[in-house]
Amino acid sequence: MLSQTxxxxxxxxxxxxAAQQTSLHRASEIAEALDIPRNYLSKTLHLLAxxxxxxxxxxxxxxxxxxxxxxxxxxxxVVAPFxxxxxxxxxxxxxxxxxxxxxxxxxxxxxxxxGEVSTFFRETMVGDLLESPVARVKRA
Amino acid sequence: MLSQTxxxxxxxxxxxxAAQQTSLHRASEIAEALDIPRNYLSKTLHLLAxxxxxxxxxxxxxxxxxxxxxxxxxxxxVVAPFxxxxxxxxxxxxxxxxxxxxxxxxxxxxxxxxGEVSTFFRETMVGDLLESPVARVKRA
DNA sequence: CTAAATTATCATGACAAGATGATATTTACA
DNA sequence: TGTAAATATCATCTTGTCATGATAATTTAG
Numbered sequence: 578m579l580s581q582t583x584x585x586x587x588x589x590x591x592x593x594x595a596a597q598q599t600s601l602h603r604a605s606e607i608a609e610a611l612d613i614p615r616n617y618l619s620k621t622l623h624l625l626a627x628x629x630x631x632x633x634x635x636x637x638x639x640x641x642x643x644x645x646x647x648x649x650x651x652x653x654x655v656v657a658p659f660x661x662x663x664x665x666x667x668x669x670x671x672x673x674x675x676x677x678x679x680x681x682x683x684x685x686x687x688x689x690x691x692g693e694v695s696t697f698f699r700e701t702m703v704g705d706l707l708e709s710p711v712a713r714v715k716r717a
Numbered sequence: 718m719l720s721q722t723x724x725x726x727x728x729x730x731x732x733x734x735a736a737q738q739t740s741l742h743r744a745s746e747i748a749e750a751l752d753i754p755r756n757y758l759s760k761t762l763h764l765l766a767x768x769x770x771x772x773x774x775x776x777x778x779x780x781x782x783x784x785x786x787x788x789x790x791x792x793x794x795v796v797a798p799f800x801x802x803x804x805x806x807x808x809x810x811x812x813x814x815x816x817x818x819x820x821x822x823x824x825x826x827x828x829x830x831x832g833e834v835s836t837f838f839r840e841t842m843v844g845d846l847l848e849s850p851v852a853r854v855k856r857a
Numbered sequence: 858c859t860a861a862a863t864t865a866t867c868a869t870g871a872c873a874a875g876a877t878g879a880t881a882t883t884t885a886c887a
Numbered sequence: 888t889g890t891a892a893a894t895a896t897c898a899t900c901t902t903g904t905c906a907t908g909a910t911a912a913t914t915t916a917g
Binding site: 603605 | 862
Binding site for chain 2: 578579587591683686687693701706
């Protein structure tokens with residue numbers, strides 16, 4: 578469903594939301610905590626910063642933190658820089674133009690399903706996920 | 718949502734379902750009708766045949782046709798050889814073990830959404846899509 | 858002002874998906 | 888029996904994603 582990179586982004590944001598949201602966290606700290614390749618994560622963090630999801634500070638004692646409260650950050654915002662509009666993935670059959678007025682054979686049935694996926698990403702806040710009993714992201 | 722190859726497979730099956738289901742259709746005929754690369758489609762057709770979705774006949778006057786009625790063929794069957802269990806894509810955060818008893822932070826919320834996607838592919842029949850007003854697959 | 862720490866950026870490589878082209882194999886029909 | 892038509896199979900090529908490693912730029916601390 579999500580690309581590897583988008584998954585890294587989401588896990589990173591959850592990590593930052595669960596930790597001290599106001600303090601800075603180094604890329605190497607995050608990479609080690611989440612078991613994500615260090616150098617690759619650097620680029621992902623940079624893109625998240627450019628997208629306005631994180632703010633970065635360079636130099637000694639630098640690092641990353643959330644640009645806004647987790648309760649106001651949607652999953653769609655986190656994932657969009659990597660996977661584009663998630664779930665909104667238009668036509669199941671790959672037609673460039675597929676709409677209510679010019680539908681592909683799968684349009685009517687697929688529309689409601691993909692709409693739910695899209696809604697999930699647009700309306701679920703990062704903060705919502707922290708309410709779960711186990712917020713820690715455990716890896717294999 | 719679907720890989721390019723799975724999309725080819727789905728469009729091919731819809732084409733065969735809309736056409737004479739009992740007669741054979743050549744790979745080149747399908748490729749031209751659906752604007753899919755000829756040689757690449759050959760392999761996709763072969764895999765669909767091996768998966769039991771199509772039957773193939775070699776030699777002169779050979780070709781492909783559906784192995785069973787479109788009304789008894791699920792979208793999941795068509796797509797599975799390429800994308801695996803679609804929508805059933807387990808954990809949004811990529812955890813290998815993620816279940817009701819050992820959930821990731823997103824589990825509860827994501828479960829219902831991914832379940833709907835999975836259900837769509839498992840319960841929608843190829844034949845269902847033919848009832849649409851415009852069954853022809855128009856490409857850009 | 859210098860050095861260390863840290864992000865930013867660049868260059869490259871590994872790998873899979875998608876695509877292309879050529880060859881082998883099978884079958885029908887003249 | 889031979890030839891043409893069609894699928895089956897094999898060998899590459901291209902491209903994008905994921906990943907690795909090295910270097911530049913920036914900032915703080917002493």
